[in-house]
Amino acid sequence: MSPIAFLILATLTISSALLVVFSRNPIYSVLWLVICFFSITGHYILLDAHFLAAVNLIVYTGAIMVLFLFVIMLLNLNKETEPHKPVYLKAAAVLSGSLLMIILAASLQGYANQPPAIISESFGTAKGVGKVLFTDFLLPFEVASVLFITAMVGSVILAKKHVND
Amino acid sequence: MEELTASFNQIGIQHYLFLSAVLFSIGVMGVLYRRNFIVIFMSVELMLNAVNVLLAAFSRFNGDQSGQVFVFFIMVVAAAEVAVGLAILVMIYRNIRSTDINALRNLKW
Incomplete structure (x- = not known):
């Protein structure tokens, strides 16, 4: 875990957020x-989570963000149609967000800074994660497929204009 | 100042804790700051990702791959949530012709 790479990535993450x-x-x-x-994909690579890096790139930046972009273009949103809150509410939002950040940082202050654990060769690769996924977490994995079918059916029904009875 | 530079020589779990705390509170700030429901939805995604980074960091520092499986499941649930959520948002937009969250105050007294 190189400090310079971490610092650059963390700055990029926070400023883009x-x-x-x-x-x-x-x-x-x-x-x-x-x-x-x-x-964040870069962070996963730094943390030796190679499989997660690939999944994050494909699922998040590939699928979810394209979905967001499609919806925004379907709804024809731009700067002029953008609703805004009054200034005092915005100031209150920024203030409460920063207060939450201070409280979280203060409560995490005392956590022991342990060195990274020694890991095996297959840690975080598709092989290593797949072994854990298909032995210890087999039932949740199957339940996730049911969840996906429900989400597919639900979004198709919701997005249809009129459901014929 | 010397202490500060020394603390960055070795990136530990504490740095990841602070990074995800900052990322999570930016997400909360976004939910409070914006009125456009799509941007609010994106801020929720930001909060989910803050937790994902933390889970991956803990899994790396403890040498246990179960944390990465949790991140995988969070991504699965987030994908399903985005699909249904955006469908609901499109339906809302068709009905009220605006993305303003303030137009949806029927449940308020």
Whole structure:
């Protein structure tokens, strides 16, 4: 885990996350979110989670962000149609968000800074994670497929204009 | 200042704790700050990813791959959630012709 790579990635993650919240145009928000997820993929690579890095890239930046972009273009959103809160509510939101950050940082202050564990060759690869996934977590994995079918049916029914009885 | 530079010589679990704390609170801030329901939804995704990074970091520092399986399941559930959630948002937009969360106050007294 190289410190310089971590610092660069962390700066990129946090600044792009801030730009997601504060950019005025929703399309820019989505594009900054893509950059944020790319840098999180970098974090996964630094943490030796190679399988997760690939899945994050494919599922998040590939599928979910394209879905967001499609919906924003379908709804024809832009800077002019963007609703805004009054200034005092925005200030309150920024204040409460920063207070939450201070509280979280203060409560995590005393956590012991342990060195990284010694890991095996297959740690975090498709082989290693797959072994754990298909032995210890086989039932949740199968239940997840049921969840996906439910989500598929649900989104098709919801997105249809009129359901014929 | 010397202490600060020394603390970055070895990236530990504490740095990842702070990173995901900051990322999570940016997500909370986004939910409170914006009125557009799609951007609020994106902020929720940001919070989910903050937790994902933390789970991957703990799995690396403890040498246990179960944490990565949890991240995998969070991604699965997030994908399903986004599909259904965006369908609901499109339906809402068809009915009220706006993305303003303030138009949806029927459940308020």
